[in-house]
Amino acid sequence: MASLRDIRTRIGSVKNTQQITRAMKMVAAAKLRRAQERIFSTRPYAFKIREMIGHLRQRLDVTSHPLFEARDEVEGALLIVVTSDRGLAGAFNTNILKVAEATIAERFAAQRDAGRLRIVAVGRKAHEYFGKRGFTLVGDFQGLFNDLRFPRAGEITDLAVEGYLAGEWDVVEVVYNEFKNTITQNRIAEQLLPIPAEAFFTPVMEEAADLDTAAGEADEVEYIFEPSAEVLLERLIPEYLQYQLWRALLESNASEQGARMVAMDNATTNAGELLKDLKLTYNRARQAAITTEIIEISSGAEAMTAG
Incomplete structure (x- = not known):
């Protein structure tokens, strides 16, 4: 004894x-409140940009845009995996890394065997995990959540778009934790490029309960685009993609703080x-x-x- x-x-x-x-629980609770506020403040912008692109789709055949056009053969692929920079968050990182591994096994096994799979590891945990397992990493986004800003999402988006247009990869997917509540996170694997056309038919804001009615009324309005619908589309598409990455980062950050608070x-x-x-x-x-x-x-x- x-x-x-x-x-x-x-x-x-x-x-x-x-x-x-x-003390760590109290700090995580405070960070979670701020993260939720950032998500809520981003939603009106998200709703508006998708609404504008929806109007442009009525004027233009957006499928002819290179970022909408699906390629016949997927020879190369880019997977963006969003984790945290720190641990002590329960199974937060382990679960999303399992989803990333499952996504690779189900959809990108051929690209990995051919050496045409690239990984953008957002967060130190993802960087260390895939780096130790011989994956080819693109960019270095460790410590991103220490200073999470909108332009950082633009850096990842630019990297993904440049490689896509250059033919380095033919599809881009994002794997991240979507915040549901402090106990539950949805693990999401969604396509970023080519942009799915159906993305602009999905409601962005939960608050928009009358979205179908509003859309019906909007269809009756004749919009005048300046300088032109084509120019606006070219300008809005990068904004839309950057928002998609920004939303994934915000969702993951809120999920991390919720998981750490519970842990x-x-x-x-x-x-x-x-x-x-x-x-x-x-x-x-x-x-x-x-x-x-x-x-x-x-x-x-x-x-x-x-x-």
């Missing part, structure tokens, strides 16, 4: 750990349970030590009396 000093030392260590996990809450609770067990063990050991001392004193007293 451990000595009383060892048990006291362990109790102090667990208390310190509990204070740390409680630290569980750790704090577990530390409390461990403290109860340690204190009970300490009290039992102390009682046993006291009983032993009493027996020794009684035995000594009896021996002296008998002598």
Whole structure:
């Protein structure tokens, strides 16, 4: 059995750990609120840009645009995997890396075998994971969540579009955690390039309950585009792609903070349970030590009396 000093030392260590996990939970909760606010503030812009492209689709055949046109043969592929830079978030990173591996096995096994699969690892965890397993990494986006800004999404988008237009890869997919609530994250693998035409028929904002009615009214309006519909489309497509990446980064950031908050809450609770067990063990050991001392004193007293 451990000595009383060892048990006291362990109790102090667990208390310190509990204070740390409680503080980390509070920090994650504050970051989660900010992350959610950023997601909500981005939605109106997302709704509007998709609405504008939807109007342009009525004027133009967007499928002739190189970023809409699907290629007959997919020889090369780019997979953008979004993880966190830090751990202590439960199974947050493990789950999304499993989805990335499953996506590669199901859709890009041939490209990987041919050496035509490239990975954009967003976050240190993804960078380390794929780097150790011999994948070809494109770009270095470690530490991105330390200073998460909209232009950083543009860097990833530019890299993906340039390689796509140059023929380095024929399809681009993004794998990330979509925030649902603090307990649940949806693991998403969606196509970025070529741009799916049906993307502009999906409602962006949950608040737009009357979207179908609004769209019907909008169809009756004749829009005048300046300078031209073609020029506007060329300008809006990069904006749309950058938003898609930005949304994925924001969703992943919110999911990370939610997962860390839950993990630290569980750790704090577990530390409390461990403290109860340690204190009970300490009290039992102390009682046993006291009983032993009493027996020794009684035995000594009896021996002296008998002598």
